[in-house]
Amino acid sequence: MRTDNRADDELRNIKLEVGILNNATGSAYIEWGKNKILVGVYGPEEAPPAIEIQDKAILKVEYRMTTFSSLEEHGKYTPNRRAIEISKVLREALSNLVLLDKYPGGIIEINILVLQAEGGTRVASFVASVAALIDAGIALRDIGYGISAGKVNGRIVLDLSKEEDNLGQGDIPICMSRTGEILLLQLDGKISREEFEKALNMIRDKKDVFVNLIREAFYKKYRGPIDNDLVDII
Amino acid sequence: MITLPGDKKDQYYLMIDGIENPIEYAYIPKPGDIVVGRVIAEKKNVAYIIDIFSYYALSAMIKTINIELKIGDFVLGTISQNDNLEDIRVIKNALIYRVPTSKLSRIVGTKGQMIKLIGQLSKSKLGVGRNGVVWIEGGEISKAINIIDDIVRRAHMKDVLDYIKSKYGDKDEN
Structure with missing residues (x-):
């Protein structure tokens, strides 16, 4: 039995919007349960000569939690240990999806701002970042998705909330591409090999949920009414 | 039908049915442009x-x-x-205006129809560069910019030429 009466493989409600920041090249806003995350993508621009790489672009990811976004991190807006870690793992996950060698000597910046946190922000940030990168028109090899699995009361469940994360025996956030390559995998706690394989299969089954989520977000942007004046939708 | 990166082989950008160009992408310099x-x-x-x-x-x-x-x-x-x-x-003596690179083909139109129409409606000279820059010389510059903005907003839709003709053309005759 879970704290909010969900089934073992049931996700919380997810809402995704794209193209909401005017000054960013691409942007996305995700509401995943009580998580609220804003992502802006800027670039590609010319990289400063000191950090420039000749044959490919640099990806810069900055994950930040706002003050009072969660009960634990309140009062800390400057990057803390946790923010630096998540920025690093997201950068490594996303740089396997972006075709960086298309933009030699360039830099692409991704700014992730967590307005409200309730468990699973790193996978939610990953999904929103992928949508924002598509919106920015940056070349992607494939789209990616991610869910955090975990062990609560001896059972493997998907999409842990904050309470389940704190009370459970383990937490495995996994991000992967549609073809099944694993881009991000972290483990906090103790989980057996069989349990891990079960969690991986449960996450794979949720692939279509995320593909449709991203597709619908772009459908809303490009097929919805323009600037509130009613236009015939083709 | 909206297709996402990775839906087809060698597709790296978002595409919308009926429009061959991807919706928006950064300009990559190519020799000859x-x-x-x-x-x-x-x-x-x-x-x-x-x-x-x-x-x-x-x-x-x-x-x-x-x-x-x-x-x-x-x-x-x-x-x-x-x-x-x-x-x-x-x-010289021109206003430089930037649009997304991918929407440039809509501003030029098939066989340059659209850019000719903008020139007729605003009575100014226009030109485009491959990197998404439009320059406008003389005439009613603000009108030309309004039309270009409208085309960019509707770049994923059909019959934009007729829409622009009916929206800006009629007012001119009255």
Whole structure:
């Protein structure tokens, strides 16, 4: 039995919007349960000569939690240990999806701002970042998705909330591409090999949920009414 | 039908049914493209550095262009094989306006129909560079910009030419 009466493989409600920041090249806003995350993508621009790489672009990811976004991190807006870690793992996950060698000597910046946190922000940030990168028109090899699995009361469940994360025996956030390559995998706690394989299969089954989520977000942007004046939708 | 990156082989951008171009992407310089840039620096007796609104700037060698430029000048040129700008000429007395690169083909239209229409409606001269720069000379510049904005907003839709004709053309006759 879970704290909010969900089934073992049931996700919380997810809402995704794209193209909401005017000054960013691409942007996305995700509401995943009580998580609220804003992502802006800027670039590609010319990289400063000191950090420039000749044959490919640099990806810069900055994950930040706002003050009072969660009960634990309140009062800390400057990057803390946790923010630096998540920025690093997201950068490594996303740089396997972006075709960086298309933009030699360039830099692409991704700014992730967590307005409200309730468990699973790193996978939610990953999904929103992928949508924002598509919106920015940056070349992607494939789209990616991610869910955090975990062990609560001896059972493997998907999409842990904050309470389940704190009370459970383990937490495995996994991000992967549609073809099944694993881009991000972290483990906090103790989980057996069989349990891990079960969690991986449960996450794979949720692939279509995320593909449709991203597709619908772009459908809303490009097929919805323009600037509130009613236009015939083709 | 909306297709996402990775839906088909070698598809890297978002695409919408009926429109061949991806919706929006950054400009990647290619040899042979005609682009508009802005002079941002001068290396003495060697080259000018020209910002072409991409993710890197190009240089124009002083020996090959035979023309004197000032910092801040807008220039039109062709990208050569070794990432230099050639065949340079200066754009004067024109307004420079930027649009997303991918929506440029909608502004030009099939066989240049759309850009001719904008020119007729606003009575100004227009030109485009591959890097998403439109320059507008004379006539009603603000009207031309309004029309261009409208096309960019509707770039993923059909029958934009008729829409522009009916929205801006009728008012002109009255």
